Amino acid sequence: MELTWVVVAESSRARIFVFEGLQSPLREVEDLVNPEARAHERDLKSDRQGRTIDSTGQRRHAKQPEVSPKEQRVIEFAKSVAERVERARAQGMFKRLILVAAPGFLGLLRGSLGDATRQCITREIHKNLVRKDEKAIRKSMKL
Numbered sequence: 001m002e003l004t005w006v007v008v009a010e011s012s013r014a015r016i017f018v019f020e021g022l023q024s025p026l027r028e029v030e031d032l033v034n035p036e037a038r039a040h041e042r043d044l045k046s047d048r049q050g051r052t053i054d055s056t057g058q059r060r061h062a063k064q065p066e067v068s069p070k071e072q073r074v075i076e077f078a079k080s081v082a083e084r085v086e087r088a089r090a091q092g093m094f095k096r097l098i099l100v101a102a103p104g105f106l107g108l109l110r111g112s113l114g115d116a117t118r119q120c121i122t123r124e125i126h127k128n129l130v131r132k133d134e135k136a137i138r139k140s141m142k143l
Helices: 069-090 103-112 134-141
Strands: 004-010 013-019 027-033 051-053 060-062 096-101 121-125
Touching (some): 004 103, 027 069, 096 103
Parallel strands (some): 004 096, 096 121
Antiparallel strands (some): 004 013
C-alpha cells in the first residue's frame, strides 16, 4: 500500500497528514509551529542596523538587510519543514506527496525540497488551509 503525505502549511504552522487511499481519512501525524512568524518585526530585531560609508563620499547610512528578520524566520521554518519531509521520504514513510500552502510559502517549501522528494509531489494547492479541518482540506484536494 502506497501512503501519501499531505503537508498543509503557511509561514507560522505546518500540519502533516497521511492517508492510504481515496476512501481513507486524513490522519494528522504532526503539527509544526513557527511562533516567530506572528511576531512583530521590532520584536525580532536585536540591534540597530550596521553603518556604512558611501564609496563616493563621506556620508554614513544604515545598511539594509537583504531580508527582514521576520522573513528570515519564515525561510528557516520552510527549510525545517522540508527537512522533516525529506527524512520521512528517505525512511520510506510515503510514496506520494501533496503540498497545500499559502502561495508565497509554497514556493519556499518547494525550493527547500531535494530533487527526489520533489519527484514525489503529485499535486500542489495554492491555498492557506492550515486552520481548516480534515473535511475542508479533503474537499479542496477533491479527494
